[in-house]
Amino acid sequence: xxxxxxxxxxxxxAGVSISTVSLVLNNKPTRISEETRExxxxxxxxIGYSPNKVAQxxxxxxxxxxGLISDSIATTPYAGQMLAGAQDVARENGYMLFLVDTGADxxxxxxxxxxxxxxQVDALIFAAMWHREVSPPSNLPKKAVYLDCFSHEAPRPSxxxxxxxxxxxxxxxxxxxxxxxIAYVDVDEGVPPVASELRHRGYLAVHEEHDLPVDPAxxxxxxxxxxxxxxAAEQLLALPASQRPTAIFCFNDRMAAGLYTALRCHGLNVxxxxxxxxxxxxxxxxxxxxxxxxxxxxxxxxxxxxxxxVALGIRAHAASDAPYLMPCPLITRESVASPPVGAPTHxxxxxxxxxxxxxxx
Amino acid sequence: xxxxxxxxxxxxxAGVSISTVSLVLNNKPTRISEETRExxxxxxxxIGYSPNKVAQxxxxxxxxxxGLISDSIATTPYAGQMLAGAQDVARENGYMLFLVDTGADxxxxxxxxxxxxxxQVDALIFAAMWHREVSPPSNLPKKAVYLDCFSHEAPRPSxxxxxxxxxxxxxxxxxxxxxxxIAYVDVDEGVPPVASELRHRGYLAVHEEHDLPVDPAxxxxxxxxxxxxxxAAEQLLALPASQRPTAIFCFNDRMAAGLYTALRCHGLNVxxxxxxxxxxxxxxxxxxxxxxxxxxxxxxxxxxxxxxxVALGIRAHAASDAPYLMPCPLITRESVASPPVGAPTHxxxxxxxxxxxxxxx
DNA sequence: GTGAAAGCGCTAACAT
DNA sequence: ATGTTAGCGCTTTCAC
Numbered sequence: 001x002x003x004x005x006x007x008x009x010x011x012x013x014a015g016v017s018i019s020t021v022s023l024v025l026n027n028k029p030t031r032i033s034e035e036t037r038e039x040x041x042x043x044x045x046x047i048g049y050s051p052n053k054v055a056q057x058x059x060x061x062x063x064x065x066x067g068l069i070s071d072s073i074a075t076t077p078y079a080g081q082m083l084a085g086a087q088d089v090a091r092e093n094g095y096m097l098f099l100v101d102t103g104a105d106x107x108x109x110x111x112x113x114x115x116x117x118x119x120q121v122d123a124l125i126f127a128a129m130w131h132r133e134v135s136p137p138s139n140l141p142k143k144a145v146y147l148d149c150f151s152h153e154a155p156r157p158s159x160x161x162x163x164x165x166x167x168x169x170x171x172x173x174x175x176x177x178x179x180x181x182i183a184y185v186d187v188d189e190g191v192p193p194v195a196s197e198l199r200h201r202g203y204l205a206v207h208e209e210h211d212l213p214v215d216p217a218x219x220x221x222x223x224x225x226x227x228x229x230x231x232a233a234e235q236l237l238a239l240p241a242s243q244r245p246t247a248i249f250c251f252n253d254r255m256a257a258g259l260y261t262a263l264r265c266h267g268l269n270v271x272x273x274x275x276x277x278x279x280x281x282x283x284x285x286x287x288x289x290x291x292x293x294x295x296x297x298x299x300x301x302x303x304x305x306x307x308x309x310v311a312l313g314i315r316a317h318a319a320s321d322a323p324y325l326m327p328c329p330l331i332t333r334e335s336v337a338s339p340p341v342g343a344p345t346h347x348x349x350x351x352x353x354x355x356x357x358x359x360x361x
Numbered sequence: 362x363x364x365x366x367x368x369x370x371x372x373x374x375a376g377v378s379i380s381t382v383s384l385v386l387n388n389k390p391t392r393i394s395e396e397t398r399e400x401x402x403x404x405x406x407x408i409g410y411s412p413n414k415v416a417q418x419x420x421x422x423x424x425x426x427x428g429l430i431s432d433s434i435a436t437t438p439y440a441g442q443m444l445a446g447a448q449d450v451a452r453e454n455g456y457m458l459f460l461v462d463t464g465a466d467x468x469x470x471x472x473x474x475x476x477x478x479x480x481q482v483d484a485l486i487f488a489a490m491w492h493r494e495v496s497p498p499s500n501l502p503k504k505a506v507y508l509d510c511f512s513h514e515a516p517r518p519s520x521x522x523x524x525x526x527x528x529x530x531x532x533x534x535x536x537x538x539x540x541x542x543i544a545y546v547d548v549d550e551g552v553p554p555v556a557s558e559l560r561h562r563g564y565l566a567v568h569e570e571h572d573l574p575v576d577p578a579x580x581x582x583x584x585x586x587x588x589x590x591x592x593a594a595e596q597l598l599a600l601p602a603s604q605r606p607t608a609i610f611c612f613n614d615r616m617a618a619g620l621y622t623a624l625r626c627h628g629l630n631v632x633x634x635x636x637x638x639x640x641x642x643x644x645x646x647x648x649x650x651x652x653x654x655x656x657x658x659x660x661x662x663x664x665x666x667x668x669x670x671v672a673l674g675i676r677a678h679a680a681s682d683a684p685y686l687m688p689c690p691l692i693t694r695e696s697v698a699s700p701p702v703g704a705p706t707h708x709x710x711x712x713x714x715x716x717x718x719x720x721x722x
Numbered sequence: 723g724t725g726a727a728a729g730c731g732c733t734a735a736c737a738t
Numbered sequence: 739a740t741g742t743t744a745g746c747g748c749t750t751t752c753a754c
Binding site: 377378379380381384391392393394397416418419420421422 | 740
């Protein structure tokens with residue numbers, strides 16, 4: 001854009017050589033008199049000089065740019081906080097962020113990587129909108145880092161959410177509130193997201209730890225949408241009274257919203273008749289449900305920061321190929337209460353201490 | 362990153378000078394034998410050469426980068442499609458996108474602009490998350506363009522949604538369905554968004570065109586959230602039966618969701634008991650309500666494209682300072698039906714043709 | 723203490 | 739039809 005003022009202009013105005021200008025403006029430990037330094041700084045200030053980053057980049061072979069390639073985090077209302085995290089650490093460290101969304105198209109991914117290389121980015125983040133395994137193009141730089149995804153074929157430093165711990169936290173919270181019959185509304189998709197099984201693992205672990213029986217009828221599935229949640233809830237509500245859950249742990253907030261709808265249609269109240277915990281802490285959704293949804297937050301912002309920090313070498317990461325597991329905090333709101341009095345605690349209403357390992361199916 | 366292969370390497374391998382390489386790789390109309398051209402292309406291909414954009418940028422004084430500064434579109438789940446639009450245009454035209462979110466902090470905005478200039482971006486977009494007037498820093502380049510915002514002090518080409526037409530479309534749709542008592546659930550904020558008044562203008566225009574009376578009691582306000590919508594609905598529902606609306610036009614989808622909640626709590630069904638139209642077509646919200654919400658879409662993607670196109674000079678824009686008004690399409694889903702039979706058509710149940718201009722309050 | 727000069731990788735006159 | 743040369747704006751030895 002306009003700013004055609006170069007280092008030569010500063011030098012001229014300060015009556016020194018351009019190398020002197022460069023030296024003082026970069027605070028090089030070269031011995032230049034404080035007097036000249038001041039004169040140079042003043043001159044630069046006066047004419048509004050700001051170094052041309054492109055020229056600097058060419059010379060220093062460092063562009064102070066960070067590339068972020070994602071399938072669609074930038075263009076989807078879901079995981080934008082990852083961008084926020086990455087952006088913040090970039091800015092704090094004087095980096096600019098190059099962004100490209102590829103729609104997960106391999107050809108575009110490869111092209112995006114080529115573009116990033118051509119632009120001489122100093123570091124690169126390869127991100128996914130939702131936690132999954134990816135197969136990045138072969139031209140992915142060695143120094144890239146994965147954000148919200150990982151790859152076995154092409155391992156790199158990687159951050160993903162600690163889904164198992166998240167699932168545990170959700171279910172433990174329900175158990176703490178007194179629930180023993182807890183349903184898991186799972187997602188039912190062609191390729192189930194890795195999160196699905198991981199969260200369920202957390203669900204099972206808590207059951208095992210508390211010697212709670214696991215009722216297969218309480219593990220229902222549906223599409224990962226509002227409507228999927230609604231339909232899953234209908235399944236649960238169709239169960240005989242003695243078998244019904246008193247609480248539901250839901251794969252995500254969208255489905256939890258569907259749950260709310262179904263429950264309300266049946267005249268059931270959240271949380272007095274049914275407790276529900278979601279997952280994601282989706283912005284503009286979880287906190288806006290009525291009542292506000294207790295849920296497990298996906299640490300998008302923190303993961304974004306982590307990725308940018310290790311990409312820029314500001315943060316060390318373990319040498320192992322194991323992804324870094326970012327904690328998923330439980331966000332307590334108003335959708336959980338004690339079970340209604342008189343609710344059955346176990347199938348048929350008989351309380352029982354089942355032996356461990358009985359929760360397989 | 363790795364790619365340390367330069368034009369000199371290609372020249373060496375092809376047995377020509379670097380200028381020849383440059384000439385053929387840039388398809389310059391200089392007469393170089395087809396034979397040599399092929400040899401050069403082959404050599405480049407063989408060693409995986411890709412021109413250093415930084416060096417090119419320095420020399421050509423054109424970096425093929427587009428800067429996008431926003432208050433928070435990238436980090437908020439709301440208007441990400443603007444980014445998508447800008448990104449798509451950038452990519453299609455061989456540009457890379459520099460992104461920075463400033464949180465609307467003037468100091469950060471100024472700094473972001475300075476960074477963009479220093480990076481020698483070829484074009485700049487200044488964007489807002491929601492349609493508003495902005496006061497950009499004084500260092501905003503002359504060639505910048507506004508996206509989803511505008512400024513009187515520092516005019517530039519600008520795109521904003523055609524809110525008046527959107528409001529008209531919504532209310533006209535309701536009138537077409539047979540409604541005559543239509544409420545407007547407005548937003549009640551310290552500084553009301555410019556959209557608020559504009560959409561209301563559309564509401565009034567339709568009433569005037571159809572000689573429909575405008576009942577001030579039907580213009581209620583609340584916070585622009587789920588809960589604000591819920592409370593506004595309660596106000597409407599507290600009206601005597603004869604004064605109740607049969608349809609509600611809502612400032613945004615979040616509030617419409619709150620409306621749904623309140624309606625359901627009162628045992629009212631959408632759309633048979635009450636029709637509702639929202640605004641925004643917010644991703645993962647509007648289509649996921651139950652029933653899916655008929656709403657007016659904010660043309661985020663199209664606005665993003667427009668901004669990028671005029672910023673890059675691919676698209677002409679009118680010389681005037683008037684912002685370009687992007688149409689807001691009505692998205693018809695399932696929240697609108699005819700009014701219930703027997704519903705009053707006007708206050709007190711008496712139908713009436715009021716004279717024009719009677720809708721002031 | 724400060725300046726001259728070389729060069730980052732590339733483009734574009736200008737030669738040949 | 740192709741090569742030589744002079745920079746783009748900056749950093750960084752190396753002289754003085």
